[in-house]
Amino acid sequence: MKLCNAFVYIMSNKSRSTFYIGVTNDLQRRIIEHRNGEGSEFTKKYKLHSLIYFERMSDIVTAIKREKQLKRWHREWKLNLIKEQNPELKDLSGDE
Numbered sequence: 001m002k003l004c005n006a007f008v009y010i011m012s013n014k015s016r017s018t019f020y021i022g023v024t025n026d027l028q029r030r031i032i033e034h035r036n037g038e039g040s041e042f043t044k045k046y047k048l049h050s051l052i053y054f055e056r057m058s059d060i061v062t063a064i065k066r067e068k069q070l071k072r073w074h075r076e077w078k079l080n081l082i083k084e085q086n087p088e089l090k091d092l093s094g095d096e
Contacts, residue, residue, distance in 0.1 A: 006063035008070065010053040010082060011043055016089050018046045019078060023067040025060060027051075031093050050091040053082040 007027045011020045011034055020043050024030040030039070031051050037044040057063040070078065086092060 006057040006060040008055045008057065008063050008066045009051060010070075010078070011048040012050050012052045012089070013047050014050065016050075016052070018048060019052075019075070020046075020048045021067055021070050021078075023060070023063045027054060028093075051093040052086055052089050052091065054092065 006023065006025050007030075008021065008023050009027060009030070011022070011031075012018060020034075020040065022030065022040070033039045034043045035049045042048070055063075055066065057066065070081075073081075082089065
């Protein structure tokens with residue numbers, strides 16, 4: 001059985017006032033798509049170009065379950081989770 005990589009990720013704008021939670025099997029490609037205004041009207045509208053959080057999962061089904069869980073969380077819970085991995089809320093893609 002081939003091990004599949006899947007990611008749950010959170011994008012944000014420069015002021016870190018808005019979050020977008022997504023799932024993908026190719027994180028680098030997906031970040032580029034968001035920055036080019038492709039694939040998500042929400043990220044395009046709010047200029048969510050910074051990757052501030054991600055989790056690697058072994059399969060896409062697990063990643064989708066985690067995405068749905070995080071989307072139900074309050075903003076404060078999401079922020080606390082992000083700050084555990086990324087206390088300064090920097091762009092983790094290294095492109096900002």
